[in-house]
Amino acid sequence: MDISPRSADGSPVHRLNPLTKLVFAVTVTVSAFALTMTWWPLLLFCTAVLPMVIASGTLRKFFPMLLALWVPIALTVYLIQGFFYPETSRVVAEIGPLELKYEGLVFATQTALRIMVLMGGFFLLLLTTRPGALMSAMTQRGMSPKTVYVVSAALQIAPALADRAQGILHAQQARGLPVKGLRGRIRALVPMAGPLILGALTDVGDRAVAMETRGFGTSRRPTFLTEVPDTAAQRVARTVMGLCALTAVVANVLGVLR
Amino acid sequence: MIEFRNFSLTYPTGSRPALREIDLVVPRGQICAVVGAEGAGKTTLAGVISGVVPHMTGGDPTGSARVGGRLLAKTQPSELVGEVGLVMQNPFNQLSGARFSLREELAFGLENLGVNRAEMIRRVEAVMADLGLTALASLSPYEISGGQQQLLAIGSALVMRPAVMVLDEPTSQLDAVGAGLVFDTLETLRARGVTVVLFEHRLERPARYADRVLVLGEGRIVADGPPTDVLTDPRLAEWGVAPLRYTTAARRAAERGLWEADRPLPVTLEAAADGFAAALKSARTAGGL
Numbered sequence: 001m002d003i004s005p006r007s008a009d010g011s012p013v014h015r016l017n018p019l020t021k022l023v024f025a026v027t028v029t030v031s032a033f034a035l036t037m038t039w040w041p042l043l044l045f046c047t048a049v050l051p052m053v054i055a056s057g058t059l060r061k062f063f064p065m066l067l068a069l070w071v072p073i074a075l076t077v078y079l080i081q082g083f084f085y086p087e088t089s090r091v092v093a094e095i096g097p098l099e100l101k102y103e104g105l106v107f108a109t110q111t112a113l114r115i116m117v118l119m120g121g122f123f124l125l126l127l128t129t130r131p132g133a134l135m136s137a138m139t140q141r142g143m144s145p146k147t148v149y150v151v152s153a154a155l156q157i158a159p160a161l162a163d164r165a166q167g168i169l170h171a172q173q174a175r176g177l178p179v180k181g182l183r184g185r186i187r188a189l190v191p192m193a194g195p196l197i198l199g200a201l202t203d204v205g206d207r208a209v210a211m212e213t214r215g216f217g218t219s220r221r222p223t224f225l226t227e228v229p230d231t232a233a234q235r236v237a238r239t240v241m242g243l244c245a246l247t248a249v250v251a252n253v254l255g256v257l258r
Numbered sequence: 259m260i261e262f263r264n265f266s267l268t269y270p271t272g273s274r275p276a277l278r279e280i281d282l283v284v285p286r287g288q289i290c291a292v293v294g295a296e297g298a299g300k301t302t303l304a305g306v307i308s309g310v311v312p313h314m315t316g317g318d319p320t321g322s323a324r325v326g327g328r329l330l331a332k333t334q335p336s337e338l339v340g341e342v343g344l345v346m347q348n349p350f351n352q353l354s355g356a357r358f359s360l361r362e363e364l365a366f367g368l369e370n371l372g373v374n375r376a377e378m379i380r381r382v383e384a385v386m387a388d389l390g391l392t393a394l395a396s397l398s399p400y401e402i403s404g405g406q407q408q409l410l411a412i413g414s415a416l417v418m419r420p421a422v423m424v425l426d427e428p429t430s431q432l433d434a435v436g437a438g439l440v441f442d443t444l445e446t447l448r449a450r451g452v453t454v455v456l457f458e459h460r461l462e463r464p465a466r467y468a469d470r471v472l473v474l475g476e477g478r479i480v481a482d483g484p485p486t487d488v489l490t491d492p493r494l495a496e497w498g499v500a501p502l503r504y505t506t507a508a509r510r511a512a513e514r515g516l517w518e519a520d521r522p523l524p525v526t527l528e529a530a531a532d533g534f535a536a537a538l539k540s541a542r543t544a545g546g547l
Contacts, residue, residue, distance in 0.1 A: 132358040153355040160350075160400045206351035209310050214354065214414065215339040215370030223372050225365035225379070 011128070013056035017230045018125070018134040019141060020238055024052070025121030027241040032117035034248035038106055041113035049120035058127040065123050066116070074112035081108035136226040145222055161200065168192050260284040260307060260422060260453060265321035266477075267302060267312065276302040278477040280321070284470075286421075287451040289444060291464030291485070294474035295498025300457045301347075303474065304426045307455055308344040309335040325422055340371055343415030345425045349407035352414065353399045360386070360402070360410055361395045367418050385413040388443050390436075404431045412440055416447075423447060426457045441467050461502050465489050465525035473497050490523040504530035511537060 013021070028048050032041040053062045085104025093100040125134075135152045139145050172191050173179055179188040211217070262282040268275045277299050284290045294300050305311030306323055309330055323330040326341055346352055357363040364382045373381070386392045389409045394402055399410060408431045415423060423444075429437035441463050444454050448469075458464050464471055464485060471488040473481040475497045481488045488494075492509075494501045501509075504524045511517040516537050524530035 130358065132362045135356070135358075149354075149356045152357070157355050160355075163400070203348075203351045205314075206346060206348060207355070209305075209314055209335075209344070210346065210352040210411075211354065212314065212335045213308060213310070213339060213342070213344045214367035214418070215336070216354070216366075218336050218339060218370055220370070220372040222369050223375055223378065224369055225362055225375065225382070227375065 011056045011058075013052055013058075013124070014128045015229060016128075017228055017234050018129045018137040019228075019230075020234045021125045021129055022134065023238045023241050024048075025118075025125045027245040028121045029114075029118045030245040031248040032114045034245075034252040036110075036252070038110045039113070041110065041117045045113070045117050045120055049117060049124065052124055053120070056124065056128045058124070061127055062120075062123055065127075066119055070112075070116050070119055073115055074108075077112050077115070078105065078108040081105070081111065130226075133226050133228055136224045137228040137230075139222065140224060140228060145216075149216070161196065164199065165192055165196050168195050259286055259324075259326065260455065261322075261324045263322045265306070265319065265323045267306065267317050267319045269302075269312075270316045270318075272317075275477050276317075277306070280323075280479060282472070282479065282482075284453055284455060286453055287448055288470060289448050289454040289456060289468045290470045290472060291456045291458055291468035292472045292474060293458055293461060293464065293499050297476075298474040298498065299477040300474055301426060302477075304344070304346075304424050304455070304457050306330060307422065308342045308424045309333055309338040310344070339367070340418050341420055342422045342424060343418055343420035345412050345415050345423070345428045347427045347430060349404065349411040349431065352411040353407065358398055359396050360391055360399055363399045363410060364391075364413050364417050367414060371418070381417050381419070385417045388416070388439070388446070389413050390439055405433060405436050408432055409436055409440070412443075416443065420452070422453045422455070424455050424457075427459065428456070429458075429460075429463065437463060459499075461489055461499070461525075462527075465502060473499060485525050486522055489525045508533055516541070 028044055032044050053059055081104040082100050083098045083104065085101050085107055087103060090102035091099045092102050092105065131152065135148050138151075139148045169179065169188060169192050172188060177188055177191060178184045260282065261284075262280045265277060265280040265282075266275045267277045280303070292300055292303060302311055305315065306319075307325060307330075309325070311317055312319055313335055319331055325333075325338065328338070328341075354363060354366045357366050361382055364385060365378050368378045368381065383392075386395055389412065391406070391409060391413060394406060399407065402410070408428065412425070412428055415425075425444075429440050432440065444456070444467060447454055456464060456468065466485075468485055470483065471481070471485045472479055473488060473491075473494070480497050481491055481493075489502060490505050490509075502525055504527060508517050508523045508530060511534070512519075512523070517523075517533060518536055518540065521533050521536065524533050
């Protein structure tokens with residue numbers, strides 16, 4: 001069960017330091033949310049995210065991923081904001097007792113576009129970065145190995161637990177537990193959750209022993225198998241991007257570019 | 259070297275000792291197999307040697323237990339890292355859960371110990387080659403089979419190059435090829451002077467590879483000696499250990515006068531085949547067949 005959707009091609013974007021791509025994703029996200037012009041997130045997506053995606057050669061994977069996740073969210077945002085936006089003056093259409101409001105649609109557009117930028121930035125990171133390289137880069141930049149462990153273990157263990165849950169469910173089904181229909185699925189949750197949680201708790205002790213015997217928690221300075229390339233230009237780029245994000249936040253606070 | 263002197267241990271929740279009056283010396287470069295029924299104390303003994311018991315489990319030890327001269331009662335498990343390698347029964351629980359490929363998983367312990375990268379790569383590649391994992395190097399540790407995870411767990415301990423390896427049923431999920439790879443690797447370790455303590459319930463491999471077999475029964479060492487002596491002991495079943503089929507077959511043949519009187523009972527397939535061939539030849543010569 002490979003949790004990484006990373007594409008195999010080694011483009012220049014793939015070769016960038018994972019932190020550079022992480023800072024890029026965070027910067028475009030913060031910028032998209034901080035500045036309040038309606039079409040600003042779309043501009044950001046087209047001029048920053050899209051060129052990076054094209055340069056990485058992951059367009060064919062990127063758009064299906066983005067559409068699969070973004071479209072349902074965007075539709076939900078349009079429905080909720082379009083019909084229930086509180087401060088309204090212009091009604092665009094009426095559907096039964098519901099009124100579709102212009103301000104709600106504008107707000108939904110902006111929110112959906114912001115989410116698109118957020119997803120775009122992080123999908124680019126996912127598609128072009130090995131998770132191990134990202135974790136190594138974070139540790140090498142001084143983040144606590146324990147914090148990095150928690151993040152990466154959560155990423156790894158979740159699919160493994162899902163797999164185990166599936167196994168338990170199959171075992172319960174084999175013993176006659178009906179899981180068809182909503183009621184069946186809800187009823188199956190209890191007999192599945194019990195063994196899953198108890199099993200996971202039991203595993204914790206063994207895992208702690210294994211980690212201890214493999215030197216996790218020793219006070220020695222760790223080394224890294226994964227060599228993460230970094231350059232002065234990328235360090236400068238990260239600083240500039242950080243400043244851009246900060247500027248956007250300041251602009252938001254000061255009410256500039258509204 | 260492992261040295262236990264009159265060592266006993268009772269768990270906080272236990273009403274009786276899990277280990278009783280253990281006197282044991284395992285010299286450098288020996289493969290020592292420990293067998294016994296469920297609840298005989300095998301996992302506890304493995305835990306004590308690796309420093310996990312009683313430090314991480316609690317328990318009241320008496321007597322002394324030393325590994326490499328260190329008194330285990332005063333040594334934290336983290337101080338034994340790199341000196342004692344532990345492989346437990348369930349490989350899933352031994353994965354760090356924080357590495358995304360087999361190669362990275364194998365390097366996890368070395369990274370924690372601060373081993374330099376060039377040395378790390380050398381060791382990881384060597385272990386992968388020894389255990390037949392090279393082709394899987396880039397896969398997620400959660401993407402491979404249980405048997406492959408078991409090999410990975412063994413590799414994760416081997417890569418630390420410990421002076422003592424403690425393996426608790428290391429081949430329980432492996433097929434014959436995988437188990438063969440593991441035991442071939444243990445032979446290599448023995449040649450390098452590594453002390454191996456192997457906890458097993460299946461006797462075929464210990465009979466072939468171990469220098470010595472211990473039988474634990476209710477926390478005590480009830481038998482200790484070369485495989486050919488211990489595994490042919492008629493009391494083996496009383497101690498909760500099923501004798502090897504070859505040995506049982508030869509014993510029944512001996513009871514019927516069909517096994518050469520001066521030939522020891524076999525503990526390996528080859529010895530059994532030789533013994534039965536010799537018995538057949540004698541019977542033919544005597545005109546019995």
